[in-house]
Amino acid sequence: MNTITFDLAAKVVRPRPAISHKGTFGRVLIIGGAPQYGGAAILSASAAVYAGAGLVTVALAATHHAALRTRLPEAMAITWTDDDDVSDALRAADVIVIGPGLGVDAAALAVLRQTLAAVNAQQTLIIDGSAITLCASQHLTPAHANVVWTPHQMEWQRLSGLAIADQTPAANQAAAAELPGTVIVKQHRTEIFTPTAAFVNPIGGPELATGGSGDTLTGILAAFIGQFSASAETICAAVYTHSAVAAAIAKTQYVALPTAVIAALPGYMRQLANQPN
Numbered sequence: 164m165n166t167i168t169f170d171l172a173a174k175v176v177r178p179r180p181a182i183s184h185k186g187t188f189g190r191v192l193i194i195g196g197a198p199q200y201g202g203a204a205i206l207s208a209s210a211a212v213y214a215g216a217g218l219v220t221v222a223l224a225a226t227h228h229a230a231l232r233t234r235l236p237e238a239m240a241i242t243w244t245d246d247d248d249v250s251d252a253l254r255a256a257d258v259i260v261i262g263p264g265l266g267v268d269a270a271a272l273a274v275l276r277q278t279l280a281a282v283n284a285q286q287t288l289i290i291d292g293s294a295i296t297l298c299a300s301q302h303l304t305p306a307h308a309n310v311v312w313t314p315h316q317m318e319w320q321r322l323s324g325l326a327i328a329d330q331t332p333a334a335n336q337a338a339a340a341e342l343p344g345t346v347i348v349k350q351h352r353t354e355i356f357t358p359t360a361a362f363v364n365p366i367g368g369p370e371l372a373t374g375g376s377g378d379t380l381t382g383i384l385a386a387f388i389g390q391f392s393a394s395a396e397t398i399c400a401a402v403y404t405h406s407a408v409a410a411a412i413a414k415t416q417y418v419a420l421p422t423a424v425i426a427a428l429p430g431y432m433r434q435l436a437n438q439p440n
């Protein structure tokens with residue numbers, strides 16, 4: 164296993180090119196936010212905006228539109244059950260996140276099927292939360308290769324069939340190899356399995372054990388992939404940045420709330436970009 168380092172994150176997060184515009188830094192679409200889980204989609208979208216995504220659209224239940232506009236005026240809102248709007252947004256996106264607060268009902272399954280059918284090989288699809296649970300229960304696998312799965316251990320148990328007690332690095336790597344793309348097994352020391360390599364994140368702690376921390380990670384991943392590339396290094400840098408920001412907050416705060424992690428992202432990314440090459 165390779166250990167992710169600060170230097171790797173600083174290699175990925177570089178100063179922005181002067182000649183640029185919002186289209187340069189990635190179009191991110193987040194699909195989630197069922198009526199009972201609006202916060203998850205709003206946290207994911209907030210993390211994407213604060214981690215530098217150029218344009219962020221959120222497909223969520225209509226009941227959350229006002230909350231999204233109030234909390235995050237930088238984001239655009241569409242309704243997750245509006246097939247035409249979702250279809251247009253899927254076409255326009257560079258990076259798609261599906262799952263934060265999606266739920267597992269018929270509407271959630273419908274938009275998941277629509278997404279899996281629409282994505283193309285130029286796009287990256289990040290599959291999180293309820294979308295992982297649905298892929299496991301419905302035996303759905305995306306056909307194209309640019310996929311990043313972000314299960315926590317219980318979701319990984321559903322997706323891989325490995326009981327949590329049996330989730331050793333070797334067993335996780337073997338199970339990840341059966342899936343297309345990259346798998347991030349989220350836990351105290353998160354493991355990342357690409358088709359050719361394995362990494363472990365050496366930082367992060369229980370200050371992150373708050374609902375919404377994983378939703379926040381999806382937004383950081385989407386923003387990093389949209390700005391930098393869809394490489395293994397970029398994915399590792401996103402995981403590291405999430406934990407490093409929380410660890411910095413934990414020096415003075417008992418918990419690192421997702422909203423606090425999100426607010427601290429631009430400052431931490433500035434620090435990374437200030438490092439000499």
Ligand SMILES: NC(=O)C1=CN([C@@H]2O[C@H](COP(=O)(O)OP(=O)(O)OC[C@H]3O[C@@H](n4cnc5c(N)ncnc54)[C@H](O)[C@@H]3O)[C@@H](O)[C@H]2O)[C@@H](O)CC1
Pocket residue numbers: 199200201202203204262263264265266292293294296315316317318327349350351374375377378
């Ligand atoms: N504010 C919101 O709207 C929130 C919505 N959420 C959404 O709620 C839906 C259900 O997701 P949940 O994850 O809560 O439910 P799940 O049923 O998928 O998993 C939660 C259970 O897994 C157990 N578990 C075991 N090992 C774990 C590990 N390493 N990390 C995390 N949990 C572990 C937990 O104790 C818990 O009982 C998802 O769509 C999710 O995105 C959550 O993200 C929480 C915040």
Ligand SMILES: Nc1ncnc2c1ncn2[C@@H]1O[C@H](COP(=O)(O)OP(=O)(O)O)[C@@H](O)[C@H]1O
Pocket residue numbers: 292314315349350351352353366367368369370371372373374375376377378379380
């Ligand atoms: N004790 C811990 N040590 C390190 N990281 C943790 C700890 N608890 C939670 N995390 C991190 O917080 C995130 C939780 O993700 P997840 O369970 O999907 O949250 P949610 O779905 O509530 O947003 C993961 O990135 C995980 O690695």
Ligand SMILES: [Mg+2]
Pocket residue numbers: 291292315377378
């Ligand atoms: Mg989660």
